[in-house]
Amino acid sequence: MNYTIKDVAKKANVSIATVSRILNNQKGYSEKTKRKVLEAIEELDYHPNAIARGLINKKTSTIGVLFPALSSMLVTELLAGIEKAAHQLGSSVIVCHTESNGSKTMKYLQLLNEKRVDGIIFTSEILKEEYYEFIQKMNIPLVLLSTESRAYSVPYVKVDDRHAAYSAAQYLIKKGHTRIGMISGNQNDLIAGKPRIDGFKDALMDHGLSVDDSRIVCSEGFTFADGIKGFKKMRQQAAEVTAIFAASDEIAFGAISAAYQQGIRIPEELSIIGYDNLSIAEMSIPPLTSLAQPFYEMGEKAANMIFDMINGEQLVESRIMPHSIMERSSVAEKEE
């Protein structure tokens, strides 16, 4: 297997140049030779070598995607979206797992550079100066997914976290809750942590509710364990709370578990709203009402942006993706 263009040329009695022209639908050959060549290709089951093509075209039809964590559930949806869009446009995607580690990230960037990928999608993390500079030098398109950069002007695809958090809190308020708590992610996380806290506070203030810091418990991350810990802390600090906004579905799951152990009924005694709307959200007891991020579409969008840029589009606009609230059963009306 794996004949070359030469074999085809020989078999069809033409030059390799002609075969190449036909392969790339250029002009410069008669219908007859075209048929002849196509036949030869068919017979040999010839397929062009993408590596050789890449070498001369300086285009590999491959993009690189960097994830801080692979096993997080939202990653798979992002990846599925990216992969779909990429495949539709004839490209492949190489996944890189940086573990939020600076030197690993740089190593991956090196690798992607050596492999001459056409573009890079950088997800869910702060774009450090070092990364940015390196990618600048690589001179290929970059888009940020589920993150953004204050420092550099790089197109991104993201939900407006502050606004989304605002919506989530507002939802709780509209349901009649006035004593609302939040189990947040890390407040030093400027991408996914802080903005959600800010949005939460904004909503309270805009609706004339006082913001009591003891009702906001900050976790280290967005995990199930953080949710459990956070919930316990909340009960100690602010037992009066009737509704909780969890900064991720996993946190919400943790909170639900902890609540169950303490014999607190959800949503009768306590309402909980999650964030992300991962597939697990429907699996909790009760099913989790959650602020939905359209991860799949975000992945698709980011990939499409990268390809626009690869194809020379100059001004690619960042996209704030619409969020929404997926109502299930973990939030109850609060009667006055």
Add this chain to the structure above:
Amino acid sequence: MNYTIKDVAKKANVSIATVSRILNNQKGYSEKTKRKVLEAIEELDYHPNAIARGLINKKTSTIGVLFPALSSMLVTELLAGIEKAAHQLGSSVIVCHTESNGSKTMKYLQLLNEKRVDGIIFTSEILKEEYYEFIQKMNIPLVLLSTESRAYSVPYVKVDDRHAAYSAAQYLIKKGHTRIGMISGNQNDLIAGKPRIDGFKDALMDHGLSVDDSRIVCSEGFTFADGIKGFKKMRQQAAEVTAIFAASDEIAFGAISAAYQQGIRIPEELSIIGYDNLSIAEMSIPPLTSLAQPFYEMGEKAANMIFDMINGEQLVESRIMPHSIMERSSVAEKEE
């Protein structure tokens, strides 16, 4: 950026051959020239072009991985394991999402062929003749992950599903249960469906329990929805059952949800054991006891096998990975 070997050669006043030798730690140069060249490389921040290398070496340091579904949670763990091992060995991984679709799969195989990947990991699906033949023609290593082939002799990495299911059922039996049901996957699924049913039946028989078909409800797949449906059916057909073996964690989650709605307490009134031990298993109420498959390690193993094969190892042995039971709180002792 992106100098070539030529630039380095010029800067160091040597031929490109010498640079190449040094790059590949071959012999044939003095320490002095080596230093000179290394310096030039450093100064220019030169990095070899992997595409050009790939063309001549016929080795791209890239492998392809085919997944039927990306968004399933076990995929991420498999992928994480694969990616880690691949990266450690200096390779990249291209992910392909076949959606269990024959023609899509073939298209991906074509693509991977054109991109000249060094090997392919095929996961969680039946290896159809068409796929196998094609990969044969590609003439690159193939390993099966979380699946195996009766028809062809292809190395695989897998848990022994029949045995694992046996263990799960046995665990329930050892806990004193005698009326045990199973919510299985699709019985026509010869990889993940049938063997688990068989193992379940075996265990019952070996322990002198009668196998009652009404206590085995077959679903279409392994999803949460299947679990809910399956559970309801189970209650109708075999309400006497005191323990249920769910063929996946998602099914178990569905069953738990349905049980909760019917006011059935777990594990007091009904025990449930899951299968897979995904990260969600710890998140259920009560935390799910589950038969654990070491997905991460399986991914790693499969990748290592591929590289062994790429490096010329002739006889690579298939690996049956050890399963185990992750005890949590969804199974109770059954008193006589």
Add this chain to the structure above:
DNA sequence: TTGTAAGCGTTATCAC
């Protein structure tokens, strides 16, 4: 120890 030159499988620029 080092350099020259022929590939690897393409595409693209010339001539004819």
Add this chain to the structure above:
DNA sequence: GTGATAACGCTTACAA
């Protein structure tokens, strides 16, 4: 229309 032929950036005989 068509065919040589020079790139692309590298590795590797083969010479020197």
